Amino acid sequence: MSRSNIFQSIQQATQSIPAEAKTPLPDWKPGDLQSAFTPQDQADLWEVFKDRFIAVNGKVIEDTSEFQDILQSEPGSKLYVDPLVFQSIQPLAEGMNLEICQTFDVDHVDDYPISVTLAAGIIAETGTVIIKENQTSSRLSALAPWTHITLVDKRTTVYATLLDAISDLADDPYVVFITGPSKTADVEGILIEGVHGPGEQICLRI
Amino acid sequence: MKTYQPIDAFARDAEPEVKASVYSTSKAKYDKRLASLSTGFTAPDDLRKLAGQIKQHTIEHLDQYLEQAVTNLENNGAKVHFASTPEDANQTILGIMQSINASRMIKSKSMVSEEIHLNAFLEKHGLESVESDLGEFIVQLDDDMPSHIVTPIIHKNRRQIATTFEKHGLGDYNDDPETITRRARKYLREKYLEAEVGLTGANFLSAESGRVAIVTNEGNARFSISANRTHIVLLGIEKLVPRDKDLALYLNLLARSATGQQLTVYTQFLNAPKSADQPDGPEQLHVVFLDNGRSEILGGEFKSILRCIRCGACLNVCPVYRQSSGHAYRAVYPGPVGAVLSPLLKSNSYPDFADLPKASSLCGACNEVCPVDIPLPELLLRHRNKSKIEHQKKAAAGTPPLGAWAELCSHPTLWKTTLATGKAMNHLPIDKMPIPPIQAWTHSRELPEFRGGKFRKWFKQRKS
Numbered sequence: 001m002s003r004s005n006i007f008q009s010i011q012q013a014t015q016s017i018p019a020e021a022k023t024p025l026p027d028w029k030p031g032d033l034q035s036a037f038t039p040q041d042q043a044d045l046w047e048v049f050k051d052r053f054i055a056v057n058g059k060v061i062e063d064t065s066e067f068q069d070i071l072q073s074e075p076g077s078k079l080y081v082d083p084l085v086f087q088s089i090q091p092l093a094e095g096m097n098l099e100i101c102q103t104f105d106v107d108h109v110d111d112y113p114i115s116v117t118l119a120a121g122i123i124a125e126t127g128t129v130i131i132k133e134n135q136t137s138s139r140l141s142a143l144a145p146w147t148h149i150t151l152v153d154k155r156t157t158v159y160a161t162l163l164d165a166i167s168d169l170a171d172d173p174y175v176v177f178i179t180g181p182s183k184t185a186d187v188e189g190i191l192i193e194g195v196h197g198p199g200e201q202i203c204l205r206i
Numbered sequence: 207m208k209t210y211q212p213i214d215a216f217a218r219d220a221e222p223e224v225k226a227s228v229y230s231t232s233k234a235k236y237d238k239r240l241a242s243l244s245t246g247f248t249a250p251d252d253l254r255k256l257a258g259q260i261k262q263h264t265i266e267h268l269d270q271y272l273e274q275a276v277t278n279l280e281n282n283g284a285k286v287h288f289a290s291t292p293e294d295a296n297q298t299i300l301g302i303m304q305s306i307n308a309s310r311m312i313k314s315k316s317m318v319s320e321e322i323h324l325n326a327f328l329e330k331h332g333l334e335s336v337e338s339d340l341g342e343f344i345v346q347l348d349d350d351m352p353s354h355i356v357t358p359i360i361h362k363n364r365r366q367i368a369t370t371f372e373k374h375g376l377g378d379y380n381d382d383p384e385t386i387t388r389r390a391r392k393y394l395r396e397k398y399l400e401a402e403v404g405l406t407g408a409n410f411l412s413a414e415s416g417r418v419a420i421v422t423n424e425g426n427a428r429f430s431i432s433a434n435r436t437h438i439v440l441l442g443i444e445k446l447v448p449r450d451k452d453l454a455l456y457l458n459l460l461a462r463s464a465t466g467q468q469l470t471v472y473t474q475f476l477n478a479p480k481s482a483d484q485p486d487g488p489e490q491l492h493v494v495f496l497d498n499g500r501s502e503i504l505g506g507e508f509k510s511i512l513r514c515i516r517c518g519a520c521l522n523v524c525p526v527y528r529q530s531s532g533h534a535y536r537a538v539y540p541g542p543v544g545a546v547l548s549p550l551l552k553s554n555s556y557p558d559f560a561d562l563p564k565a566s567s568l569c570g571a572c573n574e575v576c577p578v579d580i581p582l583p584e585l586l587l588r589h590r591n592k593s594k595i596e597h598q599k600k601a602a603a604g605t606p607p608l609g610a611w612a613e614l615c616s617h618p619t620l621w622k623t624t625l626a627t628g629k630a631m632n633h634l635p636i637d638k639m640p641i642p643p644i645q646a647w648t649h650s651r652e653l654p655e656f657r658g659g660k661f662r663k664w665f666k667q668r669k670s
Contacts, residue, residue, distance in 0.1 A: 197425025
């Protein structure tokens, strides 16, 4: 009932505007949006991504031992490793005092201080990591732990711009662009990280 | 004083602490916005105009785009509902919850849910509805109203929040912002996991794909789309954009205009229920479209207000908002956008809000910062005109009677005589006279010396 009433009311309104008075749909080109993204930036998208991800308080790790230091900071705890990155991560985490888990128990989400999942993509322009439904085995595993690490490897698509990444969403049911740790400034405008999501957002490339 | 408009009276009586915090936060946001737009783009003004045109085109062809969006949403597996009024929307959401025997909802920030007073409605029906945005959560604990579209507790300080947390058993008094945030994290995490239903708003909906774009910095929308089996998206019918690529334009402008960020921390695209092998997330996806007077606005002289993307930039820049705070606007949408929109929403009554369009100096700053180039000052003037024609009583509040002035202006001899006697005023203690309109002026300013009659003299003596 509501549906047809609302459509009828909208049609009445749109039809009351003379055709020649209606605003045509303007087209725009990628270049219109990228003016500050200079061509030399394109030369090494990883370097640009790194700078911009760090600028939004993300961390970038390119060194195995630095990654292992982070794992060692939570001795005796559970480490969630997405089955999609297990092959790369398991050898690095082996022998540490950690229980490596490939399933994420939603009844105990706070038992995992650290998780590692796959970066489906990165965006250089904005310093963003992309996670996609079909490349993340559990949505909550990438959200609930304090430290969320995304692995960048050859499966990770590197996008120059936000527009490029949006043009490639395909029919994935749920895609998240992550640009830094979870944050708020609700209390007196003071920046606090780690509100509901990770307080540490790390991008790992080894 | 009799000559005050309601909003002036509110500003006069507001706590100095509230005024100071609203002023400093909104100014800081304005400065960040400017910096992020001018370093990000060489011609940000062109983008604003482009975004305005695309939105204007969309609303002028809303029937087509809405049809397209609904078809795509349904093909993607979502169930689509339409609600003419807030009551319809509340009933629809209640119906969804009852159909799965749900008793708990976790909510991300949504201005439309404020518009329909969803929390109060669900509570009345014995259901729990918990706000998960930190600011909205505090508003809910205090049984208060948000006072800003983006930063709902801009009017509160840490001491007030600490007292609220203590009162509600969230720990001993502690006003450290980090402790406040950690306590909310712990408490709300349980609520996410307990709730059967998650609800979010939508920042944009692409007609081309049926894709919903939702942004939050805290991650609360992500939780509401990951921890529950049923998800509801509640949005106004005007939230559409034609193409997916337009999302890139609007997301760039929204983050910069709202918070001065290049991109909001979590920018998510929800397209369908969860995939079969994904353990987390909604099996059922419901999309509820609310009209509440929007389709009527579409047919009239205020239609361009439907371009609004709720960034709050017009609030942050507005001198009246900065002095009076959001609660002065007595409605869900404050600031210049609220002054235009609130009188028009179906659930509000025009006469009750007819004074809001007067709460502006028409300085034009709101139009200059608007990412979709809404001609807000022009719309405010149209409201003033409409109110005058309809003899809206509230719109006349604070307007001094001008009957004597009109008499004077339409009788040249009378005018001439008055000019001659006007000079005598310079020798009278005008500021001490008990005439409210004059007192309102002399209270904070000095009345300039009367120098009338010079033009007439010059005009008479000039050679043609």
